[in-house]
Amino acid sequence: xxxxxxxxxxxxLREELEHHNYRYYVLSQPEIEDYExxxxxxxxxxxxxxxxxxxxxxxxxxxxxxxxxxxxQQVEHRYPMLSLSNAYSEGELRDFDQRIRKLxxxxxxxxxELKFDGTSISLQYKNGELQQAITRGDGVRGDDVTVNxxxxxxxxxxxxxxxxxxxxxxxxxxxxxxxxxxxxxxEREKEGEALFANPRNAxxxxxxxxxSSEVAKRxxxxxxxxxxxxxxxxxxxxxxxxAAARWGCKISEHSRKCATIDEVIAFCREWDExxxxxxxxxxxxxxKVNSLRLQQYLGFTAKSPRWAIAFKFKAxxxxxxxxxxxxxVGRTGAVTPVANLEPVLLAGTTVKRASLHNADIIKNLGLHxxxxxxxxxxxxxxxxxxxxxxxxxxxxAQAVLFIKNCPECxxxxxxxxxxxxxxxxxxxxxxxxxxGKMEHFISRKAMNIDGLGEETIDLFYNQGMIRNIxxxxxxxxxxxxxxxxxxxxxAERILKxxxxxxxxxxxxxxxxxxxxxxxxxxxxxxxxxxxxxxxxQSASVEELTNIDEIGGRIAESVYNYFRNEENLQLIExxxxxxxxxxLNETSLQNRSEKLNGLLIIISGTFEQYSRDELKKxxxxxxxxNVSSISKNTSYLLAGNNIGPSKLEKAQKLEIPIIxxxxxxxxxx
Ligand code: IVH
Numbered sequence: 310x311x312x313x314x315x316x317x318x319x320x321x322l323r324e325e326l327e328h329h330n331y332r333y334y335v336l337s338q339p340e341i342e343d344y345e346x347x348x349x350x351x352x353x354x355x356x357x358x359x360x361x362x363x364x365x366x367x368x369x370x371x372x373x374x375x376x377x378x379x380x381x382q383q384v385e386h387r388y389p390m391l392s393l394s395n396a397y398s399e400g401e402l403r404d405f406d407q408r409i410r411k412l413x414x415x416x417x418x419x420x421x422e423l424k425f426d427g428t429s430i431s432l433q434y435k436n437g438e439l440q441q442a443i444t445r446g447d448g449v450r451g452d453d454v455t456v457n458x459x460x461x462x463x464x465x466x467x468x469x470x471x472x473x474x475x476x477x478x479x480x481x482x483x484x485x486x487x488x489x490x491x492x493x494x495x496e497r498e499k500e501g502e503a504l505f506a507n508p509r510n511a512x513x514x515x516x517x518x519x520x521s522s523e524v525a526k527r528x529x530x531x532x533x534x535x536x537x538x539x540x541x542x543x544x545x546x547x548x549x550x551x552a553a554a555r556w557g558c559k560i561s562e563h564s565r566k567c568a569t570i571d572e573v574i575a576f577c578r579e580w581d582e583x584x585x586x587x588x589x590x591x592x593x594x595x596x597k598v599n600s601l602r603l604q605q606y607l608g609f610t611a612k613s614p615r616w617a618i619a620f621k622f623k624a625x626x627x628x629x630x631x632x633x634x635x636x637x638v639g640r641t642g643a644v645t646p647v648a649n650l651e652p653v654l655l656a657g658t659t660v661k662r663a664s665l666h667n668a669d670i671i672k673n674l675g676l677h678x679x680x681x682x683x684x685x686x687x688x689x690x691x692x693x694x695x696x697x698x699x700x701x702x703x704x705x706a707q708a709v710l711f712i713k714n715c716p717e718c719x720x721x722x723x724x725x726x727x728x729x730x731x732x733x734x735x736x737x738x739x740x741x742x743x744x745g746k747m748e749h750f751i752s753r754k755a756m757n758i759d760g761l762g763e764e765t766i767d768l769f770y771n772q773g774m775i776r777n778i779x780x781x782x783x784x785x786x787x788x789x790x791x792x793x794x795x796x797x798x799x800a801e802r803i804l805k806x807x808x809x810x811x812x813x814x815x816x817x818x819x820x821x822x823x824x825x826x827x828x829x830x831x832x833x834x835x836x837x838x839x840x841x842x843x844x845x846q847s848a849s850v851e852e853l854t855n856i857d858e859i860g861g862r863i864a865e866s867v868y869n870y871f872r873n874e875e876n877l878q879l880i881e882x883x884x885x886x887x888x889x890x891x892l893n894e895t896s897l898q899n900r901s902e903k904l905n906g907l908l909i910i911i912s913g914t915f916e917q918y919s920r921d922e923l924k925k926x927x928x929x930x931x932x933x934n935v936s937s938i939s940k941n942t943s944y945l946l947a948g949n950n951i952g953p954s955k956l957e958k959a960q961k962l963e964i965p966i967i968x969x970x971x972x973x974x975x976x977x
Contacts, residue, residue: 315356319363322353326369327467327557334462334530335559367438367466371459373525381452381517383921385914386431387478388537389952390445391612393595393619399574402596405618406570409598409607412615417603420547421576422564423584424593424619425532427484428513430458432533434477437468437556444516450920454516458483460525468556474540479553481533484589485512489528490658507658507686508590530589533558546599566599577620584622590656593621611937611954626685627660628698629653631678634665634709636716640745641825642732644722646671646711648682648694656686663692667729668711675699677706717741737875743777744770746823750778754829755821756810760802768792778821779882782807811887814896815841818888822880824870826863834858835867837900837928841891842880846871857906857933896929903976904932908941912955913948915969923972930976938962946972 310318329346333339354370357363365371396402409417431451433441442458444451458464461483485493490508497504505511515527533553542552547566554560563580567573577594584591598604598616607615630651637645646665653660663684665671674697676682681698714721715733717740722731736742747766751758761781769775774788784807789800813821816836820829827835838856839845845867853864870876884890892900909927911920911934918926923946924934935942938958945959945966959966967975 312360315360316363319353319356319360319368322349322356323365323368326350326353327465327469330369330372330462331465331469331557335557366459369466372462372466373460373522381454383446383450384441384443384453385450385920386443386446386448387433390429390431390448390451390480391609391614392448393617394610394613395593396618396620397623399577402574402577402618402620403570405596406573408615412607413603415603418547418599419567419570419573420564420597420599421567421573422534422595422597423532423561423580423587423591424595424621425482425484425534425561426509426590426592427482428509428516430454430481430483430516430531432458432464432479432481434468434473434479436475437473439464439466444513452517456521457516457518457524460521461529461531463531463559465557468558470555470557472542472552473556474538474542477536477538477541479533479558480535480537481531481558483512483516484508484530484532485515485527486530486588487590487658488588493527507656531559532561532589534561534564534595541601544601546597546601546604549601581622591622593619595619609952609954611952611958624685625656626683626695627653627655628681628683629660631676631680631682631694631709633678634671634676636712638715638717638733638739638741640742640749640823642734642736642739642742643730644712644715644733645730648676650682650684653684655684655692660684660686660692663694665694668724668731669729671709671711676709677702678709679703679706715739737777740770747775747778747781749823750821751781752821755817756813757806758803758810759806760799761806765795765803768794777879779879779886782883782886811889813889815889815892818883818890819845822870822876825866827867831859831863833928836892837896840897842884843890846877846880899926899929901929901976902931904930907932907943908935909933909944909946910935910938910942910955911946911948913951915948917969917973923969926976938964940964944972 326346326349329339329341329349333346350370353368357368357370396405429445431443431445432439433443439455439459441453442455442464444454446452459466485508487508490505490511493511494504505514511527512529515524515529518524534550536546536549536553541549543549547564550560550564565576567576573596580591580594596618598607604614604616609615631648632651633649635647635649637647639645646667648663648665650661650663665676674682674694676694676697679702681701682694683696683698684692685695686692711731712722715735718733718735718738720733720735720739723734724731733739733742736746744766747770748763750756751761751766758781766775769784772792774784775781784803786797786800786804789795789803790797814836816833819836819842820827820832834856835845839848848868850861850864850868853859853867854861880890904927907927909932911923911927914920915923927934932943938945938955940962942959942962942964945955945964946969947956947966948969956966
């Protein structure tokens with residue numbers, strides 16, 4: 310075949326396959342047999358492999374993903390991803406309606422939509438092609454997860470049809486259907502892997518997987534519900550969603566236009582019942598003003614639009630039997646009680662366990678084994694026990710008494726004054742603590758050691774190859790590659806990332822040590838203030854508490870850590886391996902006290918530096934980057950496209966507004 314003909318053939322196959330994807334995954338109305346589809350796919354794969362010059366990231370063949378993904382890039386959202394304000398009662402819905410009617414005399418309509426409980430996504434389309442898919446992140450910037458989103462069959466890689474704006478952003482929710490969730494967890498249980506708490510977590514966890522071919526296997530779904538852009542087809546939100554449906558997007562068929570708040574309330578009541586029959590999780594109804602012109606007129610508060618509200622369904626409750634209580638020991642030695650329940654269906658998933666948090670909660674509930682308990686799943690991840698039906702308790706039932714010794718190493722537990730948790734103090738000899746510390750050490754935000762994961766640490770530990778974090782640096786290639794499941798390649802990868810971790814900056818090494826109460830932020834503060842490990846080691850509790858933001862609890866924990874001989878030996882060994890135990894040259898040179906004590910808020914986009922870089926500069930020079938404006942804020946560092954409400958608030962509180970240039974001058 311001639312090149313032009315091949316190109317044409319590839320094009321036709323791509324269009325056909327996308328059409329059948331759409332029929333199957335968006336409309337649930339397939340036109341052809343799976344076999345026929347697979348044959349066409351094979352044909353396209355072959356043509357693409359033979360003609361790599363026609364590669365297209367948006368080809369249907371790419372929906373199977375690859376295992377080459379690197380860490381996700383952080384990208385700034387074009388329009389910040391705000392949240393919605395909530396209403397928990399019909400009265401609050403009426404208040405919302407009144408607020409709007411006070412602001413306008415016009416007649417208007419609402420659109421009621423289901424509030425899907427997954428993970429939100431922003432899709433950028435340019436000339437109809439999917440360019441970028443970004444997670445919500447902190448609302449201002451999110452992770453670029455395009456490679457993973459391409460594997461979701463209900464998300465069009467190319468929009469089809471007419472009147473597609475040149476540039477458009479479409480937002481929606483990525484979901485894992487209940488049926489897939491249950492299957493996934495059943496598999497994980499069989500493999501002895503940690504279970505996902507709910508479909509929402511499973512969906513967001515899946516979207517962040519490093520290996521997109523794994524994502525493809527998980528069968529995520531989507532509903533899109535919000536269009537943004539300069540040239541949308543209509544003034545009506547509802548009408549725009551209909552247009553998006555014509556372009557191939559999956560839009561909920563249950564959305565409804567309502568003329569009055571009574572109709573809105575009726576919709577909410579109706580779906581509070583009907584939602585139990587849906588294949589995906591919903592946690593409420595979103596009510597939006599339909600007209601975009603009116604939306605614009607009503608505008609936004611700092612956090613959410615004035616033209617929309619989320620009506621939250623009441624958390625579902627069920628009763629079941631408490632079978633037993635088990636205890637888990639975490640990396641810091643904290644012991645968490647977990648209730649084992651007779652399996653029961655709650656909000657679409659089977660619940661077998663509930664967190665009991667600490668001894669006080671058990672005592673306050675007055676729990677007895679075999680009690681009938683009420684379990685609720687609210688916004689939080691893990692279901693909790695909210696009450697006990699004492700009337701059905703057996704007279705001989707045994708009260709649940711918190712254990713006295715560590716379930717893993719039998720050491721007597723201790724409880725520090727003023728703290729709710731019991732701890733196992735045997736941090737150097739208690740297996741889950743040792744393993745937990747090593748897992749924390751290698752994690753992405755700490756030393757980021759690629760190739761080592763929880764399972765590998767487990768394996769090395771069980772084989773007696775490692776007993777602490779310094780041992781990790783003494784692993785030999787032969788030792789690793791002789792293990793089943795690992796080979797030469799994995800061994801090389803592990804050793805390479807161990808080598809690379811020697812460049813990880815001091816503040817992250819400090820965080821990686823796993824000192825109790827020293828999280829990322831505290832580690833940063835300590836590193837920036839005290840510069841090297843020796844100064845931190847010799848600092849007194851008083852010297853530590855004198856540092857801004859370091860309280861007594863943290864200071865004592867840091868002080869005690871360095872009074873433990875084993876910890877000191879560990880640090881000496883890590884030093885000998887070449888890890889960073891002081892701020893590096895550039896951080897040192899860039900340090901000053903010029904912004905000492907200043908609280909600076911960053912907003913908008915900048916010309917010379919990214920927001921992260923500006924944040925770092927503020928911190929290195931003694932200032933603090935804060936996220937919301939108050940009367941204590943010292944400066945608003947304003948870039949382009951800064952939100953009008955933020956500017957307004959700064960002006961009202963008379964907070965000086967500075968540009969990037971002025972900020973850089975302050976540091977000169
Ligand atoms: S509209 C500016 N519509 O709820 C408002 N959001 O608390 C844009 N959500 O982060 C959101 N279903 O992830 C909208 N039909 C729906 C939704 C929905 C679920 C989520 C979304 C958002 C959160 C808001």
